[in-house]
Amino acid sequence: MLQAAGDCLSIVIVLRADFFGKCSLYEKLAQQIEQNMVIVTPLSYEQIKATIVQPAQKVGLTCEPNLVYTMLLDVIGAPGELPLLQYTLLELWQRRQIAANSDAAYLTLDAYTELGGVRGTLQKRATEIFYSLSLEEQSVAKRIFLALTQLGEGTEDTRRRVFKAELVNSAFSRELVEQTLEKLVAAKLVVTNQSEIWLSEGENLANISSAEKALAVASFAQAWLCQETIDVAHEALIRNWSLLRGWLDENREVLRRQRRIEQVAQEWNNVGQPKGVEYLLRGGRLIDAEDFLSHYSDDLSALAQRYITVSQEESYRARKELRSLQIAVPSVLLVALLVTFNQYRTAVQTQAEKDYQLQVSTSRERARSPSQFFKNQTATQWQRC
Structure with missing residues (x-):
């Protein structure tokens, strides 16, 4: 695609470092990555501090000094620090305190402690949402989160995107899956997206022209669909949610x-x-x-x-x-x-x-032989006489 577009198109690929090895299987892709690589290093102490304080200041919020310091201690060096911060700050904003004698609002350390810290926030929220579901929905939710986890082979478990259709079978109806997904999406634990696919009943459109594709779609209207894909909202959920970790271990x-x-x-x-x-x-x-x-x-x-x-x-x-x-x-x-x-x-x-x-x-020949011999002898004797 890059070669065909020339300077008209730029593609930004965000890739975890532990997935570089898989890119080496595709020579041209590996060359592009090698020639255009930009390594995103972990945020520094000051950058993380700015991530916490500056967005709050833009909406008129004040952060207690001890809150910022405690949050920094919790997230410095932690994997997936930004997703953890994002969810925690959202929860803190929802628990913001309004000053009695003014309209000023501030984020407090007490609210942060009540949430269980950065990791506790996400885990607590996920657990609360899970147990608020019916038993049938809990079974579907467990199936969803297990499906959304890519098992690590010598590496950490990571996120995995799946089609919603993959979750449906005789035990889990489409209606039940969609009903459960709506609640998980509303709680911002999972996200959904649309992905165009060409089903096997139709023709493979990968190598045909736009005109041919339009004709094929007209002929196979039911085959060209936008299928919904599902992904975890925060990969930190896979690492830090004890309930999910238990399911994965089992x-x-x-x-x-x-x-x-x-x-x-x-x-x-x-x-x-x-x-x-x-x-x-x-x-x-x-x-x-x-x-x-x-x-x-x-x-x-x-x-x-x-x-x-x-x-x-x-x-x-x-x-x-x-x-x-x-x-x-x-x-x-x-x-x-x-x-x-x-x-x-x-x-x-x-x-x-x-x-x-x-x-x-x-036998007949032998039976005739003596008689013939006698005749021969008699004839000879007459000749001598």
Whole structure:
């Protein structure tokens, strides 16, 4: 895109340092990053202080000196410090105190302590919202937050964006998912966005012209959709919410197995859901997926469940064909054996008949031989006389 646009387009990519390694897989992207990298260093003490004080001053708020000092001690050196500050300052603003003899407002250390500090603010808020949900909504919320967590492989767990459709299955209806999401979005724990996708029922639009795309969209109006994506509002929630950390610790291996199945199911969907065995689960992978489905069906998306079902059906069909072949082959071999035996028996009988005829012929020849000899001798004697 950058090469095509020349100087007409600038793209700003914000990337965590621990994800640089993955960019090296794409040579041209890695070159662009290397040539245009701007490293954003952690904020200094004075910069964090200005982040706390200056926005408050712009709206006429005063911060107690001890509040600023305590907040600085809590956030200096902490990962994800700005998201933590953002949420805490919002909570403090909602608890601002108005002076009795004036309209002046100020933020207090008492309110900050009541919130539980920077980390306690976010954790407390998330926990309050979670337990305010119904039991059904709590199950959906747990599913949402686990889905929004990218499991670290030797690194910290990070945020992960998912399509809302991935959260819907037979156990979690679309209505229940949307209802729960509305409450989480209102509480500013998760955010939603729109992402254009081309569903597998339509044509792949990646490499066609605008005119062709317009024609394709007109032909496949239902396939071109704006799907809603979901993300956590603050990555600090993944690191600091003890309830979520507990869920992750309990379900980490289950999540890894689920993600592997979801990934291959999505790849299968991207190529049009073919039924060729090269695209489906087989052998040990199918056995593992079937075991996962039997124990954790509620954790799989509708797409993943369908993928396993199609794989099972094709596996059953292949086994049925193999059994038919196993039955047919012995039958064919038996028929071939009988035909061969019959041919052999016929050949033996034919040869025996020939041998018998030869013996008869030989015996007759021998029976004629003495008589002929006597005649020959008599003729010779008459000649001598």
